[in-house]
Amino acid sequence: xxxxxxxxxxxxxxxxxxxxxxxxxxxxxxxxxxxxxxxxxxxxxxxxxxxxxxxxxxxxxxxxxxxxxxxxxxxxxxxxxxxxxxxxxxxxxxxxxxxxxxxxxxxxxxxxxxxxxxxxxxxxxxxxxxxxxxxxxxxxxxxxxxxxxxxxxxxxxxxxxxxxxxxxxxxxxxxxxxxxxxxxxxxxxxxxxxxxxxxxxxxxxxxxxxxxxxxxxxxxxxxxxxxxxxxxxxxxxxxxxxxxxxxxxxxxxxxxxxxxxxxxxxxxxxxxxxxxxxxxxxxxxxxxxxxxxxxxxxxxxxxxxxxxxxxxxxxxxxxxxxxxxxxxxxxxxxxxxxxxxxxxxxxxxxxxxxxxxxxxxxxxxxxxxxxxxxxxxxxxxxxxxxxxxxxxxxxxxx
Amino acid sequence: xxxxxxxxxxxxxxxxxxxxxxxxxxxxxxxxxxxxxxxxxxxxxxxxxxxxxxxxxxxxxxxxxxxxxxxxxxxxxxxxxxxxxxxxxxxxxxxxxxxxxxxxxxxxxxxxxxxxxxxxxxxxxxxxxxxxxxxxxxxxxxxxxxxxxxxxxxxxxxxxxxxxxxxx
Numbered sequence: 366x367x368x369x370x371x372x373x374x375x376x377x378x379x380x381x382x383x384x385x386x387x388x389x390x391x392x393x394x395x396x397x398x399x400x401x402x403x404x405x406x407x408x409x410x411x412x413x414x415x416x417x418x419x420x421x422x423x424x425x426x427x428x429x430x431x432x433x434x435x436x437x438x439x440x441x442x443x444x445x446x447x448x449x450x451x452x453x454x455x456x457x458x459x460x461x462x463x464x465x466x467x468x469x470x471x472x473x474x475x476x477x478x479x480x481x482x483x484x485x486x487x488x489x490x491x492x493x494x495x496x497x498x499x500x501x502x503x504x505x506x507x508x509x510x511x512x513x514x515x516x517x518x519x520x521x522x523x524x525x526x527x528x529x530x531x532x533x534x535x536x537x538x539x540x541x542x543x544x545x546x547x548x549x550x551x552x553x554x555x556x557x558x559x560x561x562x563x564x565x566x567x568x569x570x571x572x573x574x575x576x577x578x579x580x581x582x583x584x585x586x587x588x589x590x591x592x593x594x595x596x597x598x599x600x601x602x603x604x605x606x607x608x609x610x611x612x613x614x615x616x617x618x619x620x621x622x623x624x625x626x627x628x629x630x631x632x633x634x635x636x637x638x639x640x641x642x643x644x645x646x647x648x649x650x651x652x653x654x655x656x657x658x659x660x661x662x663x664x665x666x667x668x669x670x671x672x673x674x675x676x677x678x679x680x681x682x683x684x685x686x687x688x689x690x691x692x693x694x695x696x697x698x699x700x701x702x703x704x705x706x707x708x709x710x711x712x713x714x715x716x717x718x719x720x721x722x723x724x725x726x727x728x729x730x731x732x733x734x735x736x737x738x739x740x741x742x743x744x745x746x747x748x749x750x751x752x753x754x755x756x757x758x759x760x761x762x763x
Numbered sequence: 764x765x766x767x768x769x770x771x772x773x774x775x776x777x778x779x780x781x782x783x784x785x786x787x788x789x790x791x792x793x794x795x796x797x798x799x800x801x802x803x804x805x806x807x808x809x810x811x812x813x814x815x816x817x818x819x820x821x822x823x824x825x826x827x828x829x830x831x832x833x834x835x836x837x838x839x840x841x842x843x844x845x846x847x848x849x850x851x852x853x854x855x856x857x858x859x860x861x862x863x864x865x866x867x868x869x870x871x872x873x874x875x876x877x878x879x880x881x882x883x884x885x886x887x888x889x890x891x892x893x894x895x896x897x898x899x900x901x902x903x904x905x906x907x908x909x910x911x912x913x914x915x916x917x918x919x920x921x922x923x924x925x926x927x928x929x930x931x
Contacts, residue, residue, distance in 0.1 A: 579901065586904035593911050607884040610907060614891045617914040622808075624921040625815055628786070629808035631928040 774822055774913065779920050781818035786924070789814060813837050819917050828902075829910050832894025 568574070587606055591597045594613045600606055770776065789810050793803075817837055820830035839847065888903065889895040892910050895903050 582901050583904065586901065586908065590904060590908050590911070593908055603881055604884060607881060607888060610911075611884060611887050611891060614888075614907070614911060614914070617911065617918060618891070620918045621815060621914065621921065622812060624918065624925050625812040626808045627925045628811050628921065628928065629804050631925065 775916050775920060777822035778819050778913075778916060781822060782815055782920065783924070785814035785818055786811065815917060815921060819913055823909075823913060827906060827909055828894040828898065829892055829906050836893060 587603065590610055591600075591606065594610055597606060597609050600609055789807065793807070799807075816833050820833040823830040836844070885900065885903070888907060889898075892903065892907050895906060898906065
């Protein structure tokens, strides 16, 4: 075993001229690394090497310790020298590739000095939460991810070997991934993500990182929508949520149509005699409130109505005035309409509590002015507005 | 409740003022008579609805895609819209394919199954939200949220006005 190792090492060392050929090509670090990543058997060789255990490592270090150190030193101070080393590495067997890998690691880390210290094991995990934050700066170069890939793959196989090296320079590599995420994020607790180990290059792939960011954004927006759409808290899952959202938007649009139709039919003289009309019309509309679902509301409305006639002041507080906050509007509307304010204000304050009033009023209008078909349409429309989830395909098409 | 709490620059107040202005203008143009035919009333309804949508789209300060689309839809006549829809299709993402159908001036977009089973609903949502045809899911959800907020405001204001009017 030792002899084999030594022989492997001897041959590349004894044939430097052969290896000079690829050197003149302007090989940057990254292209050298690209060779690595393109090397299909790299992982297998790395794995094989790790199986050998620490024996061969020791042998290597003892035999080529000074040389390696020299190489490493050279790499540190002269990155171009690493280019010379790399082609040798790529054509050599597994042991040498690993050795060169350690060199390359050091060079890479030296070339990308960045603050921040992360443990090697948590590197892959950190990539995910980094991507999770929305301040993802675009990765500085796709090359950096490629650099990380073989490093990661090899690191997983032999974490113990150059752990000191990694720890020292792990910040560089980890922060390269951070560049994909956010540089300011503190170390994430490992329990946030399932630590995926076996898949090579999955978490660090710029594509999957971007996809993850995208997915996070989408789920964030869905949560916002959940707050907007009433009754969505119980629903989970994108499809059901989307259904709810679609229903809600449809119902809102139909409400707009309905209300504009109502406005179109209403008598538009702005100065109208309110008091007499109020007593008459409102009572009429009360009597025509035949909505079966809200009998309580209508009776309560009638109760309010009886209180309404004597002049009131804003003691009628509507705690449930969720549908429309009328009061702020009155100050905007009233100066323009020149109507009798106080009684209307009071009346309107009570109105929003009972949405059926709209429908009842409309029914009176309908009976007055419209034919049968339209009244049925309107009635059906009014049913739809009670926030039910039945999606009827009816539109007010006249 | 305090009547003076109204924020003069809020979305609601902006919409209200614009809408009321439009309403008075519509009324001045053709005052409603007790003997209006249903057709007239329908025309009036369309005008009021367009006025409501336009005033809401104008009131949106930060220019949103849906507001631009609404204004565009209401301004350009339908024949020009169909011509423009051809140009619009080219700006769609590569993840989507388009059909040649045009539905009320809006381009119906077929979404490939990349959405993972959400295709039908996404398409529906795109149809509902004006200007939603050429947006990816992320922005579409954003637009939907804003659109819902503005629609609720619109409904509130219109309901109040209708109540006021109907009290005669």
